[in-house]
Amino acid sequence: MKPKTNIVIIGTGNVATQLALALHEKKFNIIQIVGRKEKDVLLLSKKIKTAGSTNFNNINSNADIYILAIKDDAINSLASKLKLKDKLIVHTSGTVDLNVLKSPFSNYGVFYPLQTLSKNKKIDFKNVPICIEANNKKAFNLLFELANTLSDKVYKINSEQRKIIHLAAVFACNFSNYMYVIADDILSKNKLSFDLLKPLIAETAEKIKSNKPFKNQTGPAVRKDTKTMKAHLKMLENNKSFKKIYENVSDGIMKTKKKKK
């Protein structure tokens, strides 16, 4: 990809921020940041020393690629208003179909980085899988080049596959993080430090690098240790939500064991 590819980033959230930083670092020419909130636009455009705008009717028309990194629900309605018919436009969503960009665009695609991104934690994209899809070969090749500049792991993934990957990612990332949240809550209510669990969490995540996760399953449920499970449920008596999760997840673990044996 020519280093002077011009890019406009629409959005100022976690994905927009991390993509802007990474692309800027790789010497792409981000010619404009566009967003609703002036404060956020200013912050991000200043970070990468470029122009910013809160006016969606005033988008710079000289870019080669327009990256829509905005809320899933807003992609369709915003895209239909953009006066960039012949430009290459992509969204970054795990769940939104490629075809929401069909009208009014003739070159469109998806650029989905499979990672949990926060505004303030800089990500090295080298190891981040990027799932791309486009409506034509030329657009695909351009996106592939762009993705490949950032990452060694670029995959051609269609919209159906992407939705499945996103669902799996919700379990693997969002839900496992919520398990940490519950653990933290249980400990802090008892004045115990969450630091105690940090080596355990690191090792649990480390283990999947070399084994299928069901092979790593430990704990009372996989041992069918009903006495311990009963004691745990009793300890969770005052939190119906945690208790229900404990029951359902333990049931799931007990079933998995049976199936996989």
Added chain:
Amino acid sequence: MKPKTNIVIIGTGNVATQLALALHEKKFNIIQIVGRKEKDVLLLSKKIKTAGSTNFNNINSNADIYILAIKDDAINSLASKLKLKDKLIVHTSGTVDLNVLKSPFSNYGVFYPLQTLSKNKKIDFKNVPICIEANNKKAFNLLFELANTLSDKVYKINSEQRKIIHLAAVFACNFSNYMYVIADDILSKNKLSFDLLKPLIAETAEKIKSNKPFKNQTGPAVRKDTKTMKAHLKMLENNKSFKKIYENVSDGIMKTKKKKK
């Protein structure tokens, strides 16, 4: 601790194996491995070049410390049969009370390594929190020295606290691993590789090192993106167990956000 402290390890499971390997490496004198299954006893005793026995009436009486690394349910009944009244005996369980060793012993304690252990994945205990407890000062000091030889993180934790930590660990380790199991299941049923999620899982676990987990929460539930959540539930229609977990965990995430704000 004198390097020639004599230790007998009773048990041949994940905890027994990893403790035996680590203590052996630190030049402790493990004089015997005792267990029910001959094959497992042979395997472990051979690994650390020591004696093995399957006869619980034939336990070497020359040890300074006896480590009972066996199933929670078996601790009480086995301990009561051991003819080692004046010896220091410890169990390694997260859930079993110190006092189950009260009769017939006069020196007893708990030595609970807070880590997920497997027989075949060697663990460096340096970073593993070890929670210890004992019925008298002398026993405590001996256990502290032992633990401190293996780990930089030794904590005095009473039985009530240990049960709470164990419950939190079930969420943080066993249940987060089950979230990986579900993700793997969803992907493999659709012929997609679990490798796609490995960087995401690593980053999710990495993030808790610098932030409280509720601050790291991302995904549809924390954004209250009901459209995506509905689509996900539809995709899980054919798996009632996964669907229930999706609903309960998402509910929990939505509630947490409200509470913490």
